[in-house]
Amino acid sequence: MSLPEVRVFPDPEHLVAALADALCAEAEADIRARGSFHLVLAGGNTPRELYRALAARGAGDAHWVVWYGDERCVAADHPERNSVMAEMAWLAASRIPPINRHAIPAECGARDAADAYSKRLEGVGDFDLVLLGMGEDGHTASLFPGQAWGETADSADALAVHDSPKPPPERVSLSAARLNRSRRVWFLVGGASKREAMRRWRDGERLPVGAIHARTETLVWLDRAAAP
Numbered sequence: 001m002s003l004p005e006v007r008v009f010p011d012p013e014h015l016v017a018a019l020a021d022a023l024c025a026e027a028e029a030d031i032r033a034r035g036s037f038h039l040v041l042a043g044g045n046t047p048r049e050l051y052r053a054l055a056a057r058g059a060g061d062a063h064w065v066v067w068y069g070d071e072r073c074v075a076a077d078h079p080e081r082n083s084v085m086a087e088m089a090w091l092a093a094s095r096i097p098p099i100n101r102h103a104i105p106a107e108c109g110a111r112d113a114a115d116a117y118s119k120r121l122e123g124v125g126d127f128d129l130v131l132l133g134m135g136e137d138g139h140t141a142s143l144f145p146g147q148a149w150g151e152t153a154d155s156a157d158a159l160a161v162h163d164s165p166k167p168p169p170e171r172v173s174l175s176a177a178r179l180n181r182s183r184r185v186w187f188l189v190g191g192a193s194k195r196e197a198m199r200r201w202r203d204g205e206r207l208p209v210g211a212i213h214a215r216t217e218t219l220v221w222l223d224r225a226a227a228p
């Protein structure tokens with residue numbers, strides 16, 4: 001599958017500012033239209049500055065509902081946790097009530113956490129906006145090349161990942177099918193280390209990033225260093 005629409009920015013600062021503005025505008029429009037904004041957060045290092053920019057804009061209130069695309073199975077307060085990074089950079093200082101911030105209970109182990117998160121997602125409709133990153137190998141969330149991505153309609157919403165090639169090996173990931181039940185997917189990709197994977201994606205290689213398509217809009221937000 002070839003690349004979706006791409007927006008390239010000269011540097012990470014311009015990228016983050018434009019993305020934070022667009023995300024806030026999207027939230028406002030969705031809340032006006034439907035009364036809530038269901039947002040799925042990306043993990044890893046790349047989105048940290050975006051979350052800080054959202055904090056600086058005072059983004060988030062009781063209409064926002066936050067989910068995670070994936071989580072690492074380490075202690076709940078471990079610095080490698082995606083939820084810890086997002087809380088520290090943005091959520092803890094936001095007006096989004098804790099009850100609307102749905103961390104994946106990955107400290108329970110991959111299997112139990114995936115089952116619990118799938119249950120929590122029962123009855124939740126399409127996500128409004130899914131933010132995703134991309135690893136150097138083309139993985140997204142914790143869907144890795146050579147592993148099952150949960151692409152079929154009968155796939156569970158959350159998958160247990162037991163042998164991730166990137167540490168830690170135990171993880172939980174939303175399945176491709178659940179990520180695709182979304183109005184918008186925005187990939188945030190930055191830095192020269194991602195350029196080769198961008199090229200492989202563009203050239204049609206089968207990679208996890210290429211398995212994700214939103215119903216309305218799939219966009220890649222890119223800085224120039226990552227552009228193939």
Ligand SMILES: O=C1O[C@H](COP(=O)(O)O)[C@@H](O)[C@H](O)[C@H]1O
Pocket residue numbers: 042043044045046047069070071072082132133134135136139140141142166
């Ligand atoms: O392990 C993960 O990697 C990807 C990419 O992370 P980055 O540090 O290169 O930005 C991330 O999207 C995913 O959520 C994370 O768990």
